[in-house]
Amino acid sequence: MAKVKIIDVAREAGVSLGTVSNALNHPEKVRPDTRRLIQEAIDRLGYTPNQSARLLAGGRNTAIGLVLPRLNHGTSLQVANGAHAEALKLGYDLLIATSSNKRDLERHYLDYFMGTQVAGVLVQPAEIERWQPYPHTFAPTVYVGVHSDEPGLFVTADHRAQGRIVAAHLITRHAERVAIVGHAANQTLRLRLEGARDAFAARPDIALEVLDAGEGDVSGDGYSLGHQIARRRADERPDALLALTDELGAGAIAGIMAAGLTVPDDLMVAGCGGNPLAWGGAVSLTTSAPTGYEVGRKAVQLVVEAIELKRAEERASIRQVRTTMPRSAAPLPRAPLAEEHEPLTHHELVRPFLLARESTGGTGTVTPLGTQTALIPELNLGVYL
């Protein structure tokens, strides 16, 4: 049971150590039947390469680290699943750690990942309002779910587009008086609001009002607002509500119905953001689709791109050193790192699409909840729906 190492495999297969190493890392350099011999020895002995040694010696790590603030929130889960799917596809392993939404734990895992020489790292920062990129990142790093003016790699849902798309939908549904509902205290909601305004800007004939829903932007706020609106005189009442979150939207529907009106006949309601947790109401809610899965996929694509670029550069710089240096004497000085170019910068906004459902009188475009996953496999809404 003593740990079996590469030399044991070599002996078992009757080849040299270097050949086994090559079979593992550069199979094309080893004759197929030798390769088979080695593979058999590996299986017989139950050999598992020591990743530490492999990495230390300069081997390529194929693991990507992902630091998530939580493991119980819909969005993070979607990100994780999307990232996992894409990593698998691209031949990378994905390792997930949770920061419990604490900056120091986040930092800890980031350092840990860097220390294990992962190929790249994805972070969905905790406390996103006051946040900034980490210095000292030796592996390509992609930030998920945040904006920043600093250089770097970022992937976020396009919140502005979410507002726009939902607003546009209300317009096609012939809304004439629209109330936008929400507190818009944070960046996300502000962007959705702006997006909605953008969409309505082209239609000055549509009456617009913005109603603050109270600090929380939670279901209860939506309920009371919905109730309140439903009790206005018919000629002062909007015919459509655009809630800046799905929770608000779901709450509003309940409030409206409690006041004796019907959705969508008396009043249309649309949510925003695609939060599956708020989809359980009596009338299914029109909203923008959740984009977490796509965000996760994009993040992996970006980080892999950066990883491979970096490797190409390293190879190039090594080659350069070789041809430049007189191959002689003295240990080679450390190959100069490809010049300290600025980190890549790329802000990727993931575009939402619309889920038109009952609350806006959805017709042909209604996507019934039960079959969602089947219809839009990429969405991966998950079992927890």
Place this chain on the structure above:
Amino acid sequence: MAKVKIIDVAREAGVSLGTVSNALNHPEKVRPDTRRLIQEAIDRLGYTPNQSARLLAGGRNTAIGLVLPRLNHGTSLQVANGAHAEALKLGYDLLIATSSNKRDLERHYLDYFMGTQVAGVLVQPAEIERWQPYPHTFAPTVYVGVHSDEPGLFVTADHRAQGRIVAAHLITRHAERVAIVGHAANQTLRLRLEGARDAFAARPDIALEVLDAGEGDVSGDGYSLGHQIARRRADERPDALLALTDELGAGAIAGIMAAGLTVPDDLMVAGCGGNPLAWGGAVSLTTSAPTGYEVGRKAVQLVVEAIELKRAEERASIRQVRTTMPRSAAPLPRAPLAEEHEPLTHHELVRPFLLARESTGGTGTVTPLGTQTALIPELNLGVYL
């Protein structure tokens, strides 16, 4: 930006390499002010220890690997969260990987973890019906959610106790005719059924029938069975339904109500297994609590126990070699591993508790859903409820 290493820190702090290493791994061996000096140098330089080198050189890894079949199912998430909390508490890091419910990916990540010399590994196997422990595990391994006759470490929810506890509850609610509903095709459901039978065994006066719900044990099966039962003549009708899954239970409630009876007045219904996903119905469902969180915690406790035992043994065996060997000549032969004792064996069954709610006429013991998390913090039902 060239990677800073321990020797750089040593120079920066004006001490020797060994001292820095000690400061990091055995702080008690270094004078506090020296330690401070070193810490400052570390911060100034942004030093991050190379985990690969550290491990290769025999350092202690504090990471535990967790392989989960999915990242979107309630139970796995609970396990992950419980494991994370406990690992944090015990000073270990937790790294999570997903097998997409495939044996080969599971195997891959397991090997990967072993290769990175994690301190221990937790696995919730995919395809649990036909399953067996892995050989060649060099790190302590705990299997989650499965039974086995092989030696090893296992943590599972006590399914039998779940059946028992729910059955006992129906008894205290004065059920006189009970129908147990479910197909019991898999081990889990069979155990719940046995548990329920155990509980009723003491009360031969209670009429018992078992109704097969159809292969799927899904909500729809529950619905039709509930409907069917509700339409029996009152004197042939059970007064209580014990569904072997919460999905069945929730479906049954809907079916009963559709047939014009009320729950719990005409017919009590209880579920089993504590599946939050099935808790959305009109009448809240009595069930046994989900134990995933506790399973995760227990699993970490077990693996850490095994890790520390193993370390203690290694220390002991090294000491033995030292005192035995004449300290002289020739490189020491590899310290004989503590004799190849059988792997530890421990089957831990996590006991459920009851969530008595409306569907069985819950009274004082009813735990309102909204406040669940607050009342029972250990439960950690998660936001997705």
Place this chain on the structure above:
DNA sequence: CTGAAAGCGCTAACAC
């Protein structure tokens, strides 16, 4: 393809 050898960055043992 083989065989030998130079590290990768660090820990732990040792002598001081």
Place this chain on the structure above:
DNA sequence: GTGTTAGCGCTTTCAG
């Protein structure tokens, strides 16, 4: 407490 050094298991190179 400090400074020095021998590996940990592997990848890579280099000369056969």
